[in-house]
Amino acid sequence: MSEERPRDDYLRDGPNLTGAELDAVLDETWRDGPGLMGWIRSVDHKSIGKRYLVTAIVFLGLGGILAALMRIQLSGPGHHFLGPDRYNQIFTMHGTTMMFLFAVPVMDAMAIYLVPLMIGTRNTAFPRLNAFSYWMYLAGGTLLWVAFVLNVGPDAGWFSYVPLAGPEYSPGKRVDIWAQMVTFTEVAALAVAVSLTATILKKRAPGMTLARMPIFVWAILIVSLMVILSMPSVALASSMLLADRLVGTQFYNSYELGDPLLWQHLFWFFGHPEVYIIFLPAAGFVSEIVQAYTGRQTFGYTTIVLALCATGLLAFGLWVHHMFATGLPRLGYAFYTAASMAVSIPAGIQIFCWIATIWTGRPRFMVPMLWVVGFIVTFVIGGLTGVMLASVPIDLQVHDTYFVVAHFHYVLIGGAVFPLLGAITYWFPKFTGRMMSEGLGKVSFWLSFLSFQGTFFPMHIVGIEGMPRRVYTYPAGMGWDTLNLISSISAFVFAGSVILFVANMLLSMRGGEQAPDNPWGAPGLEWKAASPPRPYNHAHIPIVLDNTPLWNAEQPVAYGLRVEDRELVLTTVLDARPDLREPSPEPTAWPLIAALATTVMFISSIFTPWAVAIGSVPIGVALIAWFWPKGPPHPDPVIE
Amino acid sequence: MKRAALILPLLAPGCAGIQSANGRDAVQGALIGRLFDVFLGVAVVVYALVIVYLALALLRGRRHRRRESGLQGEPAPSLERPWRIGLILFASATALILFGLAIATWLTDRALAKAGAEAPLEVEVIGNQWWWEVRYQDPVASRIVRTANELHLPVGQTTRLTLKSNDVIHSMWIPNLSGKQDMIPGRESDLALHPTRTGTFRAQCAEFCGMQHANMALDVTVESPADFRRWYEAQLVPQPAPGGAAAAGYAIFQNRQCASCHAVGGTPASGQVAPDLTHVASRNTIAAGALPMSRENLARWVSDPQAVKPGNNMPKVPLSQSELGALVAYLETLK
């Protein structure tokens, strides 16, 4: 066969083709086409990462507006700003938007953008799958929000318990839309997880053994595996719910041998790992930021990696702690109490290591470090209330009250959003080639940090004082009025601080200080690329000798890849020896077309089950066209 | 400082409200409250230690920086050793503390199980959208008391609630007395209560159950065993058709929609799908805690339930002013 020996007449990078000359050829090969069509057909991970990030931030804003509306309604007893129907839709949409449309996609965004740069390659594995996943995410989010605007938004809570969410007590399309949105976003997240897993295992630069991977990359590998093992649960559960509602199955109907608790088990089997899927990338951010700003490698690399693995594993053994009030056998509960307490050990270990890094390093208190400190101060409180919730007797008092609302906002905002805002600030120069304003950044940090405490700390108290969750109003004279008012006022300040952060991003994109390749002097490979990176990321595939490549005087590179077609190197899984040359797909519109076909099928199927059979045909056609080789066969393969 | 001030209400049981876990007005609530105090104490100490560690690191690090410059990379292993030891100590201490907290939890669980082991009084509570059906059990069928949206409990004795649901998942939560238990259709769960103090408390549904979840509350009256007996006997007395001023309202009640959903003992009205009204006028609130009992509120509720609890299952029955007045006058006789 013609491809057994490499042909000599291909243009390859190396000593004879480097520098500006190489840049011109690689740019031509790897850049997107011009205009809107170019953007639509892009399979560049940086483009896809950025669109994920922008979309996720938009959903953050929409979810935040809903929160503001709730806080107006709850700022005092007996308000009539929102009636029960609207309020119930709003709190459902708030939770659903934040969990499904912001928290996971924003972490996916950062991972899709950063991982290939960090591991020294030019694109993810299966980039068309990544592009497809974005369109699916966008479609699902659009479906949900259009429904909400049309007053058909879901109103049974973000975890949609049955029988309330079943056919009898939630007639109409509201819950169907919720359940199908879950399908969209779960397909998107699974696609990204498959892509990132393959990328991290096979596309690392030569010499980047697993033990030399950046901690953030480890976090993403673990998170991707968690997504693969947990998302099918919610997909299955929501499909069973749709079936109960639309074709008369009886999975959750206790009068026909079904069980409402089956929903809870399946949902929380996903739901608990979900929150660690959100938290672990944030822990990865902290490890990266802390090492750049202290000038030393993060203390306890192996320990932190093991802690991440332990958290990922333990996360699958906790879900019943969401069901402590359902009357399951107490002996069984004891296991989940133990596991739920135990999961704080790896988290605590990481915190010890990060603080040790700061102690033994030379910290610079740039804005990302402030976010890290704010994260530690806030997240630990959330972790401690989590330990309280792990204890069944205590949980039976505070479950389903504002105490729990306080807890999960402390761990989600403190534990994920604070590191995220630090990470955006930290990598902003890489994304855009400009620095964010340090002054505005400091103001927005302090405003966010303080107003966050004002918003959510009182909720611990008001929950213990008897205020349940998901209530559109509360009576006067319960002792809850002042604390709720404090929460509401602080919430508006918090919203303002987030707007300030986004304003900082927007202003800095236009007028921020120009950024060098490595403004922080950080050790990771992503800082070797330009700011923003060229379409091809690194001019030559780097060779990695240790955990902190850019802190080495020695920075060898590999050479010999074709440069007029898209070609990357695959390395072995454990010790990253170069193994194969792999073509990388050219831009194409088939992922979008396939996503459109899938969207049509998913949405129509909530109106008629026949749509599943009929709608599968265009999807099949689109997928076949996507996969079918285009153009004549090349001796050295090209994927178009 | 702001945070410390906000904790104070937490630590002052005497000042607790009528729907507050700080009340600790039953054996169960007190056991849980004590456990919470242990956890809170440990949490505060641990948090303080973490903050001190962080603060020291930030200060030390600052001083470090002023002394040297240039990138470090990985420090010498000998410098790392004390930190490795520190890490092991830290992880071990965390595990030990958690183990201790788990033991405390287990002990509380055992005490709770013991406290609820024997229950001289059994009450069945059935959750509905958005009201509570309450049935006091008795081996003699004619001595079963059926009421709604209220519980009377004798102080110093254990009462066991058997919890069910007719529609969606609800949750019985009387924070002053105990933790909560979900009410799941197709299943039965139970909740033991041993109140230690008389008084009136408020319970609220604690599992989102639809449109009027926020307005599904329950009055809980804890009284002396003698007062409880008196109440119980009064509940058993039927309310036959009245004469005089209340007769007109009685006729409206029986002949219009009311009787098809509500029951009044001693009359033909025996609807099972809405609260039993036999002794409604003796309750502290109406509409599952939405309004305090009074003539005005009765009128307000009966004339337009949808205005008070939009989306609830009681329809708006068109009544003229005089019909309304008569009906309310009748209801007020149902003590």
Add this chain to the structure above:
Amino acid sequence: MTEQPRFTTDLAPLRTYAFGHRSLTWWGIVAFFLIEGTAFALAVAAYFYLMNQEKYWPPQPIAPPGLLAGTLFTILLLLSEIPNTMAKKAAEAKDLPALRKLLIVSSAIGLVLMGLRAWELDSLNVLWSENAYGSAVWLLLVLHTTHIGTDWVDTLVLAALMHTEHGDTGRRYVDCAENAMYWRFVWLLWLPIYVMLYWLPRLVT
């Protein structure tokens, strides 16, 4: 960066395709195994969960699913592994004529299997809407039918592709070998479900 980088490793001699775990798409397919395997494992767990709450399974008076259709399906599915393995070996040996024939044979068998599956669905003795038992049985079968349906379409597409000019390229041989691997997953997953649906009710009650 005006200085020349230090070039140490020449990647040009590397090949552009390989079978097994060296192939990138192999990892994608294994990831799909995990996803679908998890979905099935949870559906099986749901089946057992519901069964555990009942005294009789199937609940009386429902009879267990008819044995003939399901067993014939299972036998043919197991037999289909023979041409499947032969196809995998042909792909790894790059034996295009043999591979082409075997893919057509596999496609034909797939068609018969889909027919048998339709007959099987008709012999279940219960509808999905009757009760949770019926729902669980149909769930497992619909999931597996989707599974086998998509792999059958995959096989058809590859059968067509291998008859074009693209057939004789290294990456296409890898695709065929990986498709054969996926087929193994399809019948391996079926075996425990077959036992659960057809034999467990007969042995236990």
